[in-house]
Amino acid sequence: MTMTLETTALERPDAIKSASSNRWQRFARPLLGILVPLTLALAWEAAVWLGWSNGRLVPPPSRVFATIMELTRSGELWRHITTTLWRVAAGFGLGTVAGTLLGAVSGYWGIARRLLDPTVQALRAIPSIAWVPLFILWLGIFETSKVALIAVGVFFPVYLGVMGAILSVDRKIVEVGRTFRLSGPAMIRRILLPAVLPAYVVALRVGLGLGWMFVVAAEFMGASEGLGYLLIDGQQLGKPAQILAAITIFALLGKTTDWLIELVTAPLLRWQDAFRPGGES
Amino acid sequence: MLALDKVGKTYPNGVHALERFTAQIPQGEIVAIIGGSGCGKSTLLRAVAGLDRASTGSIRIDNIDINAPHEKIGIIFQEPRLLPWLSVADNIGFGLSELPVAARREKVAQALARVGLSDKAKAWPRELSGGQAQRVAIARALVPQPEVLLLDEPFSALDAFTRRDLQDHLLDLWADTRPTLILVTHDVDEAVVLADRVLVMRPRPGRLFAEIDVGLARPRDRASPLFDAVKRRVLTALDRSLDRDVPDSAPAETVGAWW
Numbered sequence A: 001m002t003m004t005l006e007t008t009a010l011e012r013p014d015a016i017k018s019a020s021s022n023r024w025q026r027f028a029r030p031l032l033g034i035l036v037p038l039t040l041a042l043a044w045e046a047a048v049w050l051g052w053s054n055g056r057l058v059p060p061p062s063r064v065f066a067t068i069m070e071l072t073r074s075g076e077l078w079r080h081i082t083t084t085l086w087r088v089a090a091g092f093g094l095g096t097v098a099g100t101l102l103g104a105v106s107g108y109w110g111i112a113r114r115l116l117d118p119t120v121q122a123l124r125a126i127p128s129i130a131w132v133p134l135f136i137l138w139l140g141i142f143e144t145s146k147v148a149l150i151a152v153g154v155f156f157p158v159y160l161g162v163m164g165a166i167l168s169v170d171r172k173i174v175e176v177g178r179t180f181r182l183s184g185p186a187m188i189r190r191i192l193l194p195a196v197l198p199a200y201v202v203a204l205r206v207g208l209g210l211g212w213m214f215v216v217a218a219e220f221m222g223a224s225e226g227l228g229y230l231l232i233d234g235q236q237l238g239k240p241a242q243i244l245a246a247i248t249i250f251a252l253l254g255k256t257t258d259w260l261i262e263l264v265t266a267p268l269l270r271w272q273d274a275f276r277p278g279g280e281s
Numbered sequence B: 001m002l003a004l005d006k007v008g009k010t011y012p013n014g015v016h017a018l019e020r021f022t023a024q025i026p027q028g029e030i031v032a033i034i035g036g037s038g039c040g041k042s043t044l045l046r047a048v049a050g051l052d053r054a055s056t057g058s059i060r061i062d063n064i065d066i067n068a069p070h071e072k073i074g075i076i077f078q079e080p081r082l083l084p085w086l087s088v089a090d091n092i093g094f095g096l097s098e099l100p101v102a103a104r105r106e107k108v109a110q111a112l113a114r115v116g117l118s119d120k121a122k123a124w125p126r127e128l129s130g131g132q133a134q135r136v137a138i139a140r141a142l143v144p145q146p147e148v149l150l151l152d153e154p155f156s157a158l159d160a161f162t163r164r165d166l167q168d169h170l171l172d173l174w175a176d177t178r179p180t181l182i183l184v185t186h187d188v189d190e191a192v193v194l195a196d197r198v199l200v201m202r203p204r205p206g207r208l209f210a211e212i213d214v215g216l217a218r219p220r221d222r223a224s225p226l227f228d229a230v231k232r233r234v235l236t237a238l239d240r241s242l243d244r245d246v247p248d249s250a251p252a253e254t255v256g257a258w259w
């Protein structure tokens, strides 16, 4: 009897600790990330509310939120969001397909690399925005030129990521495939693809980030809808709250789409033996 | 029978790594290759594995020329080289992709049990210790039942205790199907425990220097005087192989007569 009492008493603090640390991991970790922006926002809100600033040029969060609600109610926001999302999706899709194909070809065949890579690298040195006038001349000022610009932005990081990943596949692992006499396609499917996957996911995420960057540039060059249009419109009509509303939505969409890539690919990368600062997560 | 006939290798950068290496290795024999660093042991093994091509000479197994990886030949490297994206079980089954799933699963389960890792079937390679990982590598190379298994310093990254354990393990596994084993090692003890015959190489260019028949009954007792005597013969040969003043033609048996 005393024994059991003693052991439970001994085990208890430990159990409590692990349970509470579990709860801490589940809820507090994400909260930690929100802490800084939330504090800043609240501080600014308070500053305006207390009259320390009139908040005309930098509207407080409540006014930005009100603008968002207003745009939502009129249905305008939805239209802008879908337009921008469609542009990013189309540009990202095209850029990813082209970057993946060319990157894979250049990575896999030395001849293709010597043939293609210098040209691609030279093109990469051109700031992508410099293409805008040409794209408008070639493709008109409507959707095509916008999607093309975004695709160009996405193409380079994906191309570089895929090619670099293939070139840095460990020779030792490839030799394992060779000793088991894998054919060319089997080698690609069973060794190369899984080996490049982690770097490929990173390339996609970088590409997507650039896609979001370029959609703004594309929408600056004359658009009648889209989140970028909201930005320009807000500037021309002197509505900083609308600009901040658009920026907030950009942030949310960018983060969400990035997170979607992470979510979809996470099961494929569970095997990774990576350094995770701050412990397992 | 594995027949190496005057095998030579010159790398593209001009390094003359191996010269006229000749040996006949009957099916089921265990041969240890020992020699100073850079004397072409790995070069030889990679040529036999078909990973690199010999520049001269021929390598034949049962009268088939080897110049690309062959199903009768398996290799285990110094590092386990497990595929990190496959579970332990899938790593072991990597060479069995032609078998139907059920047969493959059964073979893998047997191999896992044979190397004592049944409980790790679903683990990722990163979750294994060095010794466990090397056991998986051994199982992976053995499940397709090669006739010749090449091992390039397979245990050199392990501590002495684990190494002994794995040496015994390897002998157990070898007894199942009795493939030919060619084992490169730096460890004289390991060579004498495992091998029927020890080949000593000398560097610049890498070539065969001496051949020592171990001739001890198995299981071998590492503490017996006979074991010690063979070890000493290997050590002497090794010493002489690194001495530039000793001519190449020194017959192996004069080495043996030293003690």
Ligand SMILES: Nc1ncnc2c1ncn2[C@@H]1O[C@H](COP(=O)(O)OP(=O)(O)OP(=O)(O)O)[C@@H](O)[C@H]1O
Pocket (backbone or CB within 6 Å): B011, B012, B013, B015, B016, B017, B035, B036, B037, B038, B039, B040, B041, B042, B043, B044, B206
């Ligand atoms: N890929 C390569 N290209 C050029 N030279 C090489 C290559 N691999 C090995 N060599 C050279 O060939 C010689 C033999 O190398 P090898 O790796 O076969 O030696 P080793 O006997 O396995 O040595 P160790 O015991 O240190 O592993 C060395 O001089 C080495 O520098």
Ligand SMILES: [Mg+2]
Pocket (backbone or CB within 6 Å): B041, B042, B043, B152
């Ligand atoms: Mg070596």
